[in-house]
Amino acid sequence: MPGKLKVKIVAGRHLPVMDRASDLTDAFVEVKFGNTTFKTDVYPKSLNPQWNSEWFKFEVDDEELQDEPLQITVLDHDTYSANDAIGKVYIDIDPLLYSEAATVISGWFPIYDTIHGIRGEINVVVKVDLFNDLNRFRQSSCGVKFFCTTSIPKCYRAVIIHGFVEELVVNEDPEYQWIDRIRTPRASNEARQRLISLMSGELQRKIGLKVLEMRGNAVVGYLQCFDLEGESGLVVRAIGTVCTLDKLSNTSAFLPACNSPSKEMKESPLVHPPSHGCRSTHNSPIHTATGSRLTQNFSVSVPTLIYTGMGSGSAGKEGGPFKTLLRQQTQSALEQREFPFFTLTTFPPGFLVHVGGVVSARSVKLLDRIHNPDEPETRDAWWAEIRQEIKSHAKALGCHAVVGYSESTSICEEVCILSASGTAAVLNPRFLQDGTVEGCLEQRLSWQPGFFSIGSEKGEVDFFPQSQDSSSLLGIEEASPPGCGFCHIPYDELNMPFPAHLTYCYNCRKQKVPDVLFTTIDLPVEAIVIGKGCLIQARLCRLKKKAQAEANATSISNLLPFMEYEVHTQLMNKLKLRGMNALFGLRIQITVGENMLMGLASATGVYLAALPTPGGIQIAGKTPNDGTYEQHISHMQKKINDTIAKNKELYEINPPELPEEIIGSPIPEPRQRSRLLRSQSESSDEVTELDLSHGKKDAFVLEIDDTDAMEDVHSLLTDAPPPSGFYSCNTEIMPGISNWTPEIQMFTAVRVSRLGNINLTNQTLNKNFNDLCENLLKSLYFKLRSMVPCCLCHVNFTVALPEDELVQIAVTAVAITFDKNQTLQANKAPTEKSQQRASTDNEEQLQFPLELCPDPLASQPSLPAKEVLEGATSQTGIPAAQRATSIDYSSFADRCNSWIELIKLKAQTIRRGSIKTTASLDKTSPLAEGYLRHRSVPSCTNSTVSVVKMTPLSFLPGAKITKYLGIINMFFIRETTSLREEGGVSGFLHAFIAEVFAMVRAHVAALGGNAVVSYIMKQCVFMENPNKNQAQCLINVSGDAVIFVRESELEMLPVQPSTVVSQPTSSGGDVTT
């Protein structure tokens, strides 16, 4: 099914001088798509050629349209010798293939050369005519929208969230092909750039096909990665969450749309009542009644009840069996899917019923050549294995789904560590209904900071009574407490997968909560948080012997569990040191190098009101009789206590003092541990007889038994808090700060350090690594000091070990200013508001169902049970799966189990999960100022460059995203053979990253956009050879191109978003980006 691609080459500017004699250039352009090439005329003797070409037309299949990039090459005409290439522009035309995105790509693109970098600019116009055929999306997957954003994009509503999608394609890396021996490095790198561009296109198309198969129309949380496996090839893989999205026409659609769900509920009572029941928590008899009706339909997954079914052991009196059934229902539905995973990190309030904790799996593989690129079975199988483990870990935590899911690799020579992690969760079964509940997610918009100012008062008024009606009718308020439900344990307290201290929820005092919660997702919007959050990192190095092949893989897989364990301990200690009790956005990265492994975990610590106050850290010496030692210990203890007190003040953690009797207390040692199935009534009896004597006083004991531990304690205390006026987090939004101002500064910082001396020990390595990270953070704070008060959000560290003694750290984050003066009042209002909302309209907000595979036969009752047993109960169970092609050195099943064991042995820890908070922000006064400043500029007003903002977040403070223009996914290689002349490694990489930013901005501007959201630098592979004066770097970035409108402007012209859209640059007036 063909379409027509039309390209016009308008002009060039600032071209480099190609003819030394005349100091000019005779430039012409080649436009290539697929196998067709057009050329413009030569524009002689000019550095600013005006080609004004005709429209070059390519008639192509849409499959080709999706796969191929448009390739524009600018050349210098040479009569006597070969024409010299000046540089290239690759344009991904995918955004033109679906109607809601961009309609034309038009603008100045930097002309890029892998050796010289940006060499002038070219003005290009690109259009696509897809022939109007109703069937046109069937053969290719044109029209499927892609979003990097890991939440439902702001101007859409999710009709259905279908679930996980994955795909990978492999190819030989041109760099390692035989022909590479005879061609120039430039040709080789250009071949790589082109190939990866092509592979991304192909991958996206294939994912698109799967999306259509699942009857979705979009992929949200799309994450595409490259594995440069060297000799064995090049893998491009992607994961995402398939959704059916509906475009919200404009803000005013907000009101009517909200009413629809309730209407539909009435229309299809059979489906909905049970779902209401599921969401709320089981105290009302109504639910039991509806629940029983469901039993017949969902009996298949009974055997899996060992953990999941009993998860509500501490629930109210009659709720248990009912909940169990609903759980079954949800679960069986989800189990019919291969992987009930969601790459999203932010959900509507109430969508997450419970969060079980972080689940992760790693596996060490030996790479070998991919023989048949068309059937990349090995790589597929590897990932399938890992995902299977993740799934079973989630089950062990009593959860049927994994949210905030991501995958990554670390490759060194022929060894590859595959990692996957996510947060085990119980999702609201109501939305797992087969029948599609047309729901509205407009309220989702209110999460967008500042939406309150747009949403009319009327909207709020209209909305609340309705939801209050429905909720009181269903007894929700009573049953499902708003800001704490997700904290309640999903697993059975009597059959916990690992020991944990449980207490009654400090918020609702009805359900059990763990003492600590770890998750990979953003803080849920309805979560009640006390004080502010902060970035917490665990850093760790482990030396390993240099080894080959299998020996190497074995030693790595032996080290992994210890690293995981240590990272976990560090996180726990640092969390307690800050007086906090939960981690969000946890990301643990293990990097493999020639002679060491590095672990870096980042997360945002917060104090959840629902969880108990963390106990302190107590140091216990091993040789208690030694006097000086004792003294030393007590000195350390004092230091730690002081630090905790200081941190509590710094992060404003002042939980209300509740009298002991009111507060829940830990369950006494479970009496019936061995019992797998027990009746609900028993447990509810226990509830009333709880021993309330001890609770939150438990301290976390650190045993100092050797110098190692001493080091640990020292390192614990070396983390300096950010300077005053600064906050940092790695989540989307900093809990406790709500009044953001529109000034943002996105940045990337890279450091490479040489670990000079040869006699390295783990300790010195740890210290060096720790210093490196701390210094980097310090220098960020210093650089951004003029923005104070501000918060570094979405701080994303990546570690690489490019060579023997080199450590590379790259950080991308965004600094956002906030208004200090308004902190207090602004803080209060939205919290109240959101609480209120959460408590009442829980219901309405959530109306997007997960689509289930309707085939009941797909469920396999016996298999899941086995998995659970394997995953949770048998620590010795070694998966037999040994493949011929890849020997599985450390299938993570046993790794994880042994790790769980370790944790059991040590202390009480639970990793548990959760959601996100985005407070509202209604004023944007500094903008006007920025405008004035802009306008008053005397000399540079002729500037034609529109401002493009970039941010790793999914939103822009004080602005509303009105349109998503398509995904930006770009891959660049840059090399140099004159490293010193280009300012050394720093000069080289500085220029390259600036160029990458520039190219991203140019593409966004050409699409008509003025910002990139959810921007991420997925890869930055830097290699140098100073002796040869050479260096090379590969960078892969992605994000969503959008048009945003300032809220202040919206107020000024409340007419139609479309009018604003037509002149996106109008909002570029703001001075900072």
Place this chain on the structure above:
Amino acid sequence: MTSDLDIFVGNTTLIDEEVYQLWLDGYTVSEAVSRRLRGGLLERSGTSVSVLQSDTRDHFRTFQMLERLLHSPPRLCQQLLFQIPPPRQAALIQGYYAFEPALARELLGKKLSKGTKKELDEVSARTGLSLRACRRQFDNFKRVFKAVEELKGPLAELIQQHFLLPPPLARDYAAIVFFANSRFETGKRRLQFLSFGDLAACAQHMMGHWTQGAMTPEAAEPDGDVPRSFLQDLKELKVLVSDKDLLDQHKSLVCSALRGKISVYNEMETNFKVLDPCRSDHWSLGDLRLFLGSYTTAPRALGGFRHQLLWERYMAGISACLLRMYHE
């Protein structure tokens, strides 16, 4: 653990004005770091020396990359590599093209050639500016000179247009170009008392009154030159001096016109050939102005003097210059 590579790249290019000035002043990274330390930055921000070093290096690197663009300011505004808000761009340009008047004074009227550039170390020693800063400023003069050398139209406007400079700065550059073009020997000892400001003002007056641009905006010749035709014409004016008759008549006319109005009338008569004598006789500025006005208009009454327009154009320039120069 030493950092080989250490960079920070913002989507909006981060510019620290203090560090920019240090860079413009020609300091090396380590000099700049110690200057910043002396400014008490460490105490204020509670950071470490290594952070300061890294930050300074980073800024210097950015400035080096920007320098290429600063050579052609319109490109700075059009380029895509660095996203810099327009007010910042303007500030960068202004900072880069700002110069030390003392240095400009030294170079005024000299040929902007390699030879002159080699003498910059002496200039540097005399002015106390670092050699690097001297070179940058010299190169700026030369670049501006080259850019407008062949162009037509009012010089200051051309410069403003090509280098996006604020009008006062553009006018100063216009003066530099004017002097470089016409090679007035401003280095003479007698003129040493004149500052750059004085001479720049003179240049503006001369350009304002004498150049083509002043007569017809679309003039054929560049503004930096005093048109040859005008210089030719000036020869005609010699009659005023060479013809004894005319000179006397002129003198008496001026004298009668000013009698009673000027406090130093007695000296005036003898000091018909300007400035130094005036000064030694302590004329007031007002007196000088009156005298020059009268001196300019007097020939109207002279019979046989046919170049009144030319004369007045000449005198307008001279008068303005003299008035400016006339100070202690």
